[in-house]
Amino acid sequence: MNKHATVVAGLAGAVKRYGAVTALDGLDLMLHRGELVALLGPNGAGKSTTIALLLGLVRADAGRVELFGVDPQDLAARRRIGVMLQAAFLPSTLTVAELLRLTMSYYPAPRALEETVSMAGVGDLLGRRYTKLSSGQQRRVQFAMAVCGRPELLFLDEPTVGMDVDARQKLWTSIRQLVAEGCAVVLTTHYLEEAEALAQRVVVLAKGRMLSDGSVDALRSRVSQARIRCVTDLDADAVAGWPQVAMAERDRGYLLVRTDAAEQVVRRLLDADPALAELEVLRAGLAEAFSEITRDSTTEQEAA
Ligand SMILES: Nc1ncnc2c1ncn2[C@@H]1O[C@H](COP(=O)(O)OP(=O)(O)OP(=O)(O)O)[C@@H](O)[C@H]1O
Numbered sequence: 001m002n003k004h005a006t007v008v009a010g011l012a013g014a015v016k017r018y019g020a021v022t023a024l025d026g027l028d029l030m031l032h033r034g035e036l037v038a039l040l041g042p043n044g045a046g047k048s049t050t051i052a053l054l055l056g057l058v059r060a061d062a063g064r065v066e067l068f069g070v071d072p073q074d075l076a077a078r079r080r081i082g083v084m085l086q087a088a089f090l091p092s093t094l095t096v097a098e099l100l101r102l103t104m105s106y107y108p109a110p111r112a113l114e115e116t117v118s119m120a121g122v123g124d125l126l127g128r129r130y131t132k133l134s135s136g137q138q139r140r141v142q143f144a145m146a147v148c149g150r151p152e153l154l155f156l157d158e159p160t161v162g163m164d165v166d167a168r169q170k171l172w173t174s175i176r177q178l179v180a181e182g183c184a185v186v187l188t189t190h191y192l193e194e195a196e197a198l199a200q201r202v203v204v205l206a207k208g209r210m211l212s213d214g215s216v217d218a219l220r221s222r223v224s225q226a227r228i229r230c231v232t233d234l235d236a237d238a239v240a241g242w243p244q245v246a247m248a249e250r251d252r253g254y255l256l257v258r259t260d261a262a263e264q265v266v267r268r269l270l271d272a273d274p275a276l277a278e279l280e281v282l283r284a285g286l287a288e289a290f291s292e293i294t295r296d297s298t299t300e301q302e303a304a
Contacts, residue, residue: 107149
């Protein structure tokens with residue numbers, strides 16, 4: 001599995017069952033240096049199980065799981081990773097600086113404290129007790145703890161939940177910097193714009209299986225429809241009857257049109273109404289692509 005020099009971790013044919021529930025159903029996934037993989041999928045898709053297997057927290061019932069070419073429970077391999085999970089239970093008496101020093105002592109070649117502090121934006125929090133911080137501030141400290149050991153592989157599980165817009169942007173910048181330095185990152189998020197902003201690769205899981213694996217653009221291109229919005233007096237029902245128009249409806253002052261032939265429809269709209277204004281054509285975003293492919297999978301599985 002680790003023959004490829006850039007592979008840092010992976011699963012091959014990984015199966016994990018909890019009683020009658022198959023949480024992972026033969027998953028193949030390789031993680032590479034300098035690549036951020038966003039792991040997406042509806043609730044219960046198997047994202048946390050995938051991470052738990054890679055962290056050695058649970059064992060696969062079948063298939064292989066490797067971290068730096070060895071068993072994920074290997075201590076030396078674990079010292080090469082950083083982890084930011086959804087819930088962190090930390091000693092309540094420690095200050096942020098104490099927590100960071102303690103975490104750094106676990107790693108063979110930690111980052112300088114100042115560097116970690118600046119990456120996570122926690123300079124003003126060092127003397128505060130972790131438990132007294134707001135949830136967004138706690139997330140920043142958890143990020144600092146995850147990156148202080150100079151990890152080669154970083155797991156970020158919903159990292160920006162509870163953060164304000166500024167804190168989120170700053171964290172994104174630090175994550176991009178880590179990836180540029182060669183760190184591999186696994187990101188799970190329900191904010192699709194976060195995946196869109198950061199990911200080189202998007203893996204979509206549903207019911208323990210991989211539905212799609214590729215770039216954000218590749219995923220987006222699976223949804224061919226564009227959305228057109230404009231101000232016009234044209235009758236929505238009439239437009240809905242035009243060739244290649246999938247849907248046309250009124251939304252307050254706007255006419256909304258969905259089509260897979262945007263250029264053709266825009267031309268006809270402009271011809272039909274010279275007074276047409278505020279024209280906007282939007283490509284499908286990750287959110288549309290995501291809901292379309294996960295909806296397809298549900299329908300297929302229900303039909304089977
Ligand atoms: N410890 C456990 N015991 C029993 N079932 C479990 C356990 N952990 C996970 N499962 C089940 O395995 C399936 C996959 O769960 P998992 O937590 O991996 O999904 P997820 O994609 O992380 O979901 P979410 O977006 O809700 O966090 C679910 O059906 C879940 O109920």
